Amino acid sequence: MRDDLRGIWCIIEKDMKTYYSKPPAVSWGIVFPVTWVLAFYLRNPVDFEGLVPGLLAMTALFSTTAAEAVVINFELRLGSLERLLLAPISMMAILLGKILGGTVFGLFMSSAVAVICALFLNIHMDWASFFSILLPALLAFSAMGSLLCLMVREVFEAQTLLNLPRFVMVFLSGVIYPLEAMPRALQFVAHLLPLTYAVKGFRGASDPNQGAPIALQAMVLMAFFLLFLFPAAKLLSKKFE
Amino acid sequence: MATPTAIKASGLVKRYGDLVAVDSISFDVEKGESFGFLGPNGAGKTTTIRMLTGLSKPTAGKAELLGLDVGSNATRTKGFTGVVPEVSNLYDELTALENLLFMGKLYGVASTERHRRAEALLELFRLQEKRDRPFRTLSRGMKRALTIAAALIHNPKILFLDEPTVGLDVMAARSLRKVIKELHDQGMTIFLTTHYLEEADILCDHIAIIVKGRIVAIERPEKLKEMAIKEQAVEFTVSGDASTLVEPLAALTGFKPIIVNSSTLRCSGTTNRLLPHICRAVQDAGAEIVSVNTIRPTLEEAFVRITGLSPTVMATEKGGK
Structure with missing residues (x-):
């Protein structure tokens, strides 16, 4: 257990140093979400507050x-x-190290976007609620990313494969278009996607009168994390058989 | 008293679908021994290393390191083994020193010891001047040397080397072989795969020859050569025309000599009177012997005799390089 924890930390630390400044991480992980946030703000600054939860979830x-x-x-x-x-560390520790490497990157990015929105755009944010939903959301997305990335070999293949669920979720999970306004069938599909629960959670964190209970969204996101984690571990193990 | 076993493979099998990569191989490697796995590309050498190091599960059979079953104690066995994969796969963005420190940390080497060992290894592999250079900027030989250094950072008891000198120039390969020999002299158990016959001959106490997933021979290099080459061979140069000696020598020894050049012949035979026969034939022909060389069998000849394969299959590097 101690060896595994040391291994996880080593991997996170090394990944931060080695990979966070790589062009694919910068373009898809920083430039793309920041551009979306700015585009929506410039298009309609007055109603921007309502879009912040969705944009935060999308950034994550x-x-x-x-x-x-x-x-x-x-x-x-x-x-x-x-x-x-x-x-001498377990395969699960290696995978968790990799997932947490993505989680920490997401934590920096999402927190930075949230702080900027709060400070410069006067968006209200309950920070305890924000982090209560951000952490399980990051874990769930990161585990989903690891599962998909392990299916291919090259970075460009992974980014292409990831775009499918990413864009489907952006359009179906209430990031831009409210869930309530969608046809019932699409609402049902939306509730199969982790991003939906992150958007609802962030909505609750920015406006206590909106969104569903934070704890429930966080639990669903943790369930998604486990749902992606175990197949990813199996895939990693199979890859090196 | 029996010498303790460092590596024990018992009936190891690895199948990928219909393909049998390793077919029921068994062998023991004693502590402190340098054991070579010699075979052409695709013979099953890397697959064997992967099973022995816990990276791949055998389809059947068992691997043990220092008495521990690798399958059920992989984390423990990984702690006392160092592995140098065929590809130098350290981190491009980290410097030589950072790579060694990272590996040390991953293996749980304490901070002070980690720094001390990293510096010592950089010195051993003559990489001190490159310590702050990113891995990607190093030459192929330096990358290989650093990859071996990284496998030694936690002072392993057993070192696995998969084709350690493949793709290196002569000087870099020689320098690495020297370090591997030094590690062996210090008592480290070494398991090495190679398709360079010369490398196996120089570095190994025992050699297993593997072809198509099966071990066809395990012996000391000298014994392998003796097993394969039964005849004695002598090459000699005479003062006159050597071709006139061919028939008389064939009559005396029962083997037709090979003409090496106009004044030199190579004569082989199973008789221990080969040299007196040569002297007699030369004297009868009125010639004089200028020089005589006894030809020792090479590992290459032994390999060809044992496997029936051409030595050219060993000369081809992986990936067709």
Whole structure:
């Protein structure tokens, strides 16, 4: 257990140093969500407040998954993931290290966007609620990213594959278009997607009168995290059989 | 008293669908021994290393390191083994020193010891001047050396080397072989795969020859050569025309000599009177012997005799390079 914790920390620390400034992480994890936030703000500054929860959730989604593609697929391609597997730590610890590497990147990005919105755009934010929903959301998105990234080898393949669920979720999970205004069938589909619960959670954090209970959204997101984690662990194990 | 076993493979099998990559191989490697796995590309060498190091699960059979079953104690066995994969796969963005420190940390080496060992390894591999250079900027030989250094940072008891000198120039390969020999001399158990016959001959106490997933011979290099080459061979140069000696020598020894050049012949035979026969034939022909060389069998000849394969299959590097 102690060895695993040390291993997880080593991997996070190394991934932060090695991969956070890689172009795919910067373009998809920083530039893309920031551009969206600015575009929506400039288009309609008056109603921007209502879009903030969705944009925060989208930032969390894009930043974590973009980081996963980098921390996993660069190492798959260069063979250095195999080096980690030769170390005296469990495979689950390696995977958690990789997932947390994406989570920390997402934490920086999402927190930065939230702080900027709160300070410069006067958006109200209950920070305890914000982080209560942000952490499970980041874990769920990061685990989803790791599962998809392990299915392919190259970074560009991973980013392409990730775009499918990312864009489907952005359009169906209430980021731009309110869930309530969608047809019932699409509302049902939306509730199968983790981003929906993150948007609802952030809505609750920015306006206590809106959104569903934070704890419930956080629990659903943790369930998504576990749902993605175990298949990802199995896939990683199978990859090196 | 029996020498303790460092590596024990018992009936290891690895199948990928219909393909049998490793077919029921068994062998023991004693502590402190340098054991070579020699075979052409695709023979199953890397697959064997992957099973021994816990990276891949055998389809059947068992691997043990220092008496521990790798399958059920992988985390423990990984703690005392160092592995140098065929590809130098350290982190491009980290410097030489940072790579070593990262590996040390991953293996739980205490901070002070980690720094001390990293500096010592940089010195051993003559990489001190490159310590602050990113891995990606190093030459191929330096990358290989650093990859071996990284496998040694936690002072492993067993070192696995998969094709350690493949793709290196002569000087870099020689320098790495020297370090591997030093590690062996210090008592480290070494398991090495190679398709360079010369490398196996120089570095290994025992050699297993593997072809198509099966071990066809395990012996000391000298014994392998003796097993394969039964005849004695002598190459000699005479003062006159050597071709006139061919028939008389064939009659005396029962083997037709090979003409190496106009004045040199290579004569082989199973008789221990080969040299007196040569002297007699030369004297009868009125010639004089200028020089005589006894030809020792090479590992390459032994490999060809044992496997029936051409030595060219070993000369081809992986990836067709």
